[in-house]
Amino acid sequence: MVDTLASPYIHAADADTFNALVLDNSQQGPVLVNFWSKKAGPCLRQYPILDKLIHHYNGKVLLVNVDTEQEVAVTKDYGIASVPTLKLFRHGQAAVTLHGYQSEEELIKLLDRFVTRESDLALAQAIRRYSEGKAEDALALIAEAIVADPVNPRLPLAMAKLLKHQERYHDALVLLKALPAEILKNTEIASFRDRLTFYVEADFSHDLTALLQQQTLQPHDNSIKQQLVAHYVITQQYDLALAQLATIMEQQPGFNANYAQQAMLRVFNIIGREHPLVARYRDYLKRYSH
Secondary structure, eight states, X not given: OOOGGGOTTEEEOOTTTHIIIIIIGGXXXXXXXXXXXXXXXXXXXXXXXXXXXXXXXTTSSEEXXXXXXXXXXXXXXXXXXXXXXXXXXXXXXEEEEEESOOOHXXXXXXXXXXXXXXXXXXXXXXXXXXXXXXXXXXXXXXXXXXXXXXXXXXXXXXHHHHHHHTTOHHHHHHHHHTSOHHHHTOHHXXXXXXXXXXXXXXXXXXXXXXXXXHHHHOTTOHHXXXXXXXXXXXXXXXXXXXXXXXXXXXXXXXXXXXXXXXXHHHHHHHHOXXXXXXXXXXXXXXXXXX
């Protein structure tokens, strides 16, 4: 590996510095983590490509190298089973994981999804318009930007968030579901899409108190539990949502075309597969999925 001190865009992380270098920096922009070993030939062939691309992007993305032989704790924490493994972090989470040697073309395709693009300037202008009360102008600007740059995932995500802010939940969900499969792989978009499904399913004419009263009177009515699940997800009470879904599976596994199993997967996607609640409830999916 080259001397990482020679570049402001390339760093080496250990257990003490990983959070600052990767998680904190990923709040500002994309951070590509290269899990490598000097004993693995593919890692040595991969690095010159990484070095070239990181400097090509000129600070729009950081590269952080983790020596898996030296940094055993970090390697274990992120479940690295083989090298090279690349993880792209954004907003404190691993958005994409790539296993094995990656070509320059494949890496450009990945990084272009996350680095700042010209269309982001139009997005910034649209957000300003929206904050000034010009909602339709803002949405029109983003729509134009999407046509000009259809591979920038930040554009449809921003439009969906603005539609959600206007309580146009169905429109926002339709927008995200219509995106190309490649963009739907974006972790943030997939998570927001799954969150929107609960807004669409929710009956906002009933508040939590009314729903709980109905459940007391009709404890076996799973449609009430479905509404409670929507309420709990919207208010980020994921433990209560998952408990309701587990009860539905126990009482009526096939309820509403296996709603509980599908909804539990959506909750897992929203909270992230590393969340302790996922480990607690994963067995329900194994037990009640067909």
